[in-house]
Amino acid sequence: MTATQPRPLTTDDDWWRSAVVYQVYVRSFADANGDGIGDLPGLRNRLPYLRDLGVDALWLTPFYTSPMVDGGYDVADYRDVDPMFGTLADFDAMIADAHTLGLRIIVDLVPNHTSSAHPWFVAALAAAPGSPERARYLFAEGRGEHGELPPNDWESIFGGPAWTRVPDGQWYLHLFDPAQPDLNWRNPEVRAEFEDILRFWLDRGVDGFRIDVAHGMIKAEGLPDVGFGTLTTGQRQVELLGKGRLPYFDQDEVHDIYRSWRPILDSYPGGRMAVAEAWAETPQRLARYIGPDELHQAFSFDFLDATWSADSFRKVVDTALAESTIVGAPTTWVLSNHDKQRHVTRYGDGPDGLRRARAATLLMLALPGCAYLFQGEELGLPEVLDLPDELRQDPAFLRTGESRDGCRVPLPWDGELPPYGFGPAGSDRSWLPAPATWRALSVAAQAGVPDSTLELYRAALRIRRGHPALSADAGGVTWLTTEPGVLAFSRAAGDAVLTCVVNLSGAPVVAGGHGELVVASAPLTRQGDGHLLPVDAAAWFERR
Template identity: 80%
Template sequence: MTTFAAAATPTTDEDWWRAAVVYQVYVRSFADGDGDGTGDLRGIRQRLPYLRDLGVDALWLTPFYRSPMVDGGYDVSDYRDVDPMFGTLADFDAMITDAHALGLRIIVDIVPNHTSSAHPWFAAALAAGPGSAERDRYLFRPGRGSDGQLPPNDWESIFGGSAWTRVPDGEWYLHLFDPAQPDLNWRHPEVRAEFEDILRFWLDRGVDGFRIDVAHGMIKEEGLPDVGHSSATGQRQVELLGKGRLPYFDQDEVHDIYRAWRPILDSYPGGRMAVAEAWAETPQRLARYIGPDELHQAFNFDFLDATWSADSFRKVIDTALGEATIVGAPTTWVLSNHDKQRHVTRYGDGPAGLRRARAAALLMLALPGCAYVYQGEELGLPEVLDLPDELRQDPAFLRTGESRDGCRVPLPWSGDQPPYGFGPDGCASSWLPAPATWAALSVAAQTGDPASTLELYRAALRLRAAHPALGGESELAWLDSEPGVLAFARAGGFVCAVNFGDAPAPVGRYGTPLLASEALIERDGDIFLPADAAAWFEARTAG
């Protein structure tokens, strides 16, 4: 039996984030408050009671800043204002006031690796020309070849193709994503000062934390050396992400930035926090982003990438909890987000995929640490795989044929026809079309149905908040189990069991059932857990 000790004492107001359930709101697709077919801050404000009743602790909002929307708002032209598509600063202030009144905290996305090409700084850099102070805020370089006609190095964009674009005067600028997202030069003191001020701007407005986009990317290796292989050799550089070293990711110097940010966060009351979207080649390097002098959390993408098997999930959980013990900070568990195919579909789609997704939810919510829930997973939404090409808006689609639009389709709230109550009464459209099959998956259709995925999440989150063994960081101990079954106990009298096998497994010895993702089977004086299902138990006490 393997036991992982608790990483910390019970949470307080200052460290609320250690065991929180955070709900990711993809702002454009959550709720439309003004009827234009696009989600906005007013829509979020109107739906806050739903999130309170769901039982989450905080909301993470994707970017809502001024932007040309080339990459869904991750191309920011003004970090201190709200894009008119989403509302106004007054709308933001009203939303955060209401959220706090309901006991919900607000985490906002910050995008520091790059700006929009429409940002005033980049416009000034193009106008100023080579060698100027304005260009030094970005990464402009002369090209290679006899007349500079070749890119400065072999770096590739995450979205496909070269990471360099040439401007009319002959220089090239770096963009690790779309050409409309030029990378900033984070060795420039003006860049560092600007973002420290941006942090304070939103902290002053009451935000409780930041999700840092591409947190591993701001520093590039000196000299910008070649990677040494490219898609021309049969492997795209992005395939090395999280597996190997790249000269434009996870450089040691990036930690200096976060050591400067942490005192800013700590200077505000109420436990302001930051979570990194960071990829590193080893768990040890990822753990370096977390600590009392850097960031509070980093996403555990290995959990998201686990295959549907007991061995895969056991390995990921063991590794993550071991690292959490070393750094003294909790693991952040996540099954889906706005960049990944929804896990209902990853686990097989259809009824099988949904059964596995429901089981995975109970597994995730039973683990020690913090859980991130992507909007719509509480409804059991699958990936939308058949969006017409002409409606797709992900910039990666145009460069690689790969698209993240399928997990960004607006949520179904009510009604029998698209867009399922996404906007006010009479609103007949949404920026991406919802499938005709989603009527049964809407919030209204699932509410009150004890067999629905929504009610499963509501019940699980209520239990997580109420049970003394859950919602904290008490130790986890693996229990003996049938082949293909994972079972563990949490200190305080709780057991979770997940059946990854293809036949029902006996689980009665674990205790009194509290909640199950599928109906348990009573047979021969025992309780059996169906295949592709999970259950929570109140452990039996000795004697």
Template identity: 85%
Template sequence: MTASNPTPLTSDDDWWRTAVVYQVYVRSFADSNGDGVGDLRGVRERLPYLRDLGVDALWLTPFYTSPMVDGGYDVADYRDVDPMFGTLTDFDAMITDAHALGLRIIVDLVPNHTSSAHPWFTAALAAAPGSPERARYLFAEGRGAHGELPPNDWESIFGGPAWTRVPDGQWYLHLFDPAQPDLNWRHPEVRAEFEDVLRFWLDRGVDGFRIDVAHGMIKAEGLPDVGFSSMTTGRRQSELLGKGRLPYFDQDEVHEIYRAWRPILDSYPGGRMAVAEAWAETPQRLARYIGPDELHQAFSFDFLDATWSADSFRKVIDTALVEATIVGAPTTWVLSNHDKQRHVTRYGDGEVGLRRARAASLLMLALPGCAYLYQGEELGLPEVLDLPDELRQDPSFLRTGESRDGCRVPIPWSGELAPYGFGPEGGEPSWLPAPATWAALSVAAQSGVPGSTLELYRTALGIRHSHPALGPDAGEVNWLETTGPGVLAFRRAVGEAELTCVVNLSDAEVLIDGYGRPVAASADLTEQGVGHVLPVDAAAWFDRR
């Protein structure tokens, strides 16, 4: 079956270079049928909200057929929609409506592993060691006198060993949950399958892919030991992510995969793209994923990890911009996602965290490149830290006590009581409960309210789209001298148009003068003479044309 209207938007093949992409965690965005779980029809119904917010594209987390052990990142069928989220017909209707509203659709692709419920893996378990069915995955003999020990010392990112033994004595690799067996990407059948999966969704009109664990598909030959483990040193191997080399991540051969994928993407009209969720030990190795013969973008998680200081943000921004110049691709900025604690909470929680989060959003949206927003950040949502343990569903929580559920609570739309318009009136409670304090943070409560976080985002995104100095033809970041070490200021310009972003990360208010008139501010500015006073933990944009 193909979509009735799979034609993508074609106005700008380079749309992804400056786009603002809104991440939709599908099961927590909007519930159309009252079962307490978000779905594709819910996304479709809320598309006008996203159009009016001012984003360019949506990135949808996995909605494929899945047992949902890891929130859909355990895929049992890459070419169908899980009944929890709807049908392929619902997907087709959603993408048609999105394109009609000028919104592009990016879908999550999970190529490192399948679900243990995938037909390939059930066939592998039913087959004998050494069979063609097992060759699609990474099965190995154990160590020890009777093969009772795992083949090596590799650890799961979710904690514990990365190997599970099957009844006939062999072990299979799973770098995440045991329900997510890793594929053998040296097998030609695996490569052919995913090239076909790409075409399946491109034929339906998707505009791009977010590649999950893009650094993980190739493992070092011989499956060598890392050399340390949490059992022997107390240090988890996952602590090396982005800092050191692991034999199961960022192997050179992985780039062969993306060099085979790029011509497929390029063969479709409309600027189809792919962005890597990749971790590498150096910026230079991360940059290898990007280029005219590989992927279009890779997430820059350093910006997300920056501490609340001018020095930290300045260093991260400068490094990212240099790397972008080297590879000829735009930087991707991100403050939160479905795997990380929301930045309101990371920055201090409460009023302090919200002030800083609002300022950080103006900083991010003024930078050149592509920005990724996580659903609910435009509402100023904090992390939900007090979810009852029995309601948590993150498999990492069961193995390590660490949970990502707090950033996945369904967002509030309207009303005084949970689930705040997430589903139709009279429906089931949302799959994770929203706090009582979220009534004041709902879309309805903030819409049209001057100074609300939602209106700040709408204002900033509107300016980003309309101001020449923030457009695709604008200049790069030009850092300006400031009144103190805790203040960042930079200007972007094209022709006579200039926009200056000033962020006060110091512990005292500062006087801003000479940059033009303020057009957006994360906190109220006070006029003083011909200038304006910028409060602590605040940012503002100044326009001069």
């Protein structure tokens, strides 16, 4: 590991309430052995970079044994590391170094489905209908005269039907790819297995879990039809996600699972936590996943989906903070992740998109709660939109033409040519190609450059970590009166007050009366007693 100074791991069990968590898409972060695929030793080598960036914890996408049909979200062995990523010993060494550097580790847990290569599913296919092996999954008889039609009208999130027929005539459910059969969470054996999996990783020192498809494990009794779908109405069922109820998502019984998990987490020292990737039709239903007897957090995807307007951000922030008050848990803010188009591109791509992305970052990091960053956003990376079709590996691409590969291109670290230091010296392999324009966006190209996006993130995270008005104990948001199209709010702790001003209007505005300038997403000029804030820019000011 690169020589570095240790940073003590905080002893606060409530560390997650105001943490900045950095999502590591392991396959695309750093490659130690030169095979073109990121791995745990590569991550271990780059831990000092993440410590110096100023984050508190890392969320690692799945690194378990997997055929990699869906980037590792098809797990064949939940208690081992896939050889492409290293070994359990590599994981142990990585987490030990991370803790020495003051970084906590959150791992992805995938409980809704396994891989079709999982020993349980292999056994289920070999067993007869009605067997205990099949009872671990959701097998059903088909409809039609000879059972030739799927059991119901459910659709896969990746497109097409959510059912696949096996040779003996039964069908099995897969809400994602056919290589990801859904588990039957009404089966006590399934529940016991995952409680043991939780303990396995907690015993290895993990600090938390990100729960994949946390809303999905329980399906409505009787497997009723949705009543519409692509073939009948032209509307994909997935379009209802987060807007309405589907019989295979957000069923009330799912909360029984989390009430059984919480005592396990609480039995370990150090504030072990869990965050839900959950979608629900109302904020009230989403809030049910959070609480002292269930999970600690649930992602607020509304912030990610906000349009570039003051009204949209204000509405999202107010709603999220109100929910936070109701459940007594912090909000979780996120702008990008491995499933969504990078926000530089969502906000317009090119210089406009980058300018807005930088401003949105200062807005997010000034808000109370926990912030999740996606690897590469600190470099201002855009979505790669022109990947050749033959190189795309997202299973959704083959079924719908939609691809998440563009946000998963390996990080540029240094050098003049692709893959920009992704692997060891002399290696030119990379599982997805980086564009030539990324040479100017590499870590080496931005480090120490005052106006670079990397240095903006470092500065903002350093201030957030040390400023009393941005701490977990600070007050909430106090909105200030502004011109139309401008957001301004302050947070306070004692005599320390920090004000964030974001200009989402179409003209420069003067920000004055808020104290000294601390950090800004774009260059500011003095104007009278204030500063001229350009279009699509944000700044922090302080009074002490």
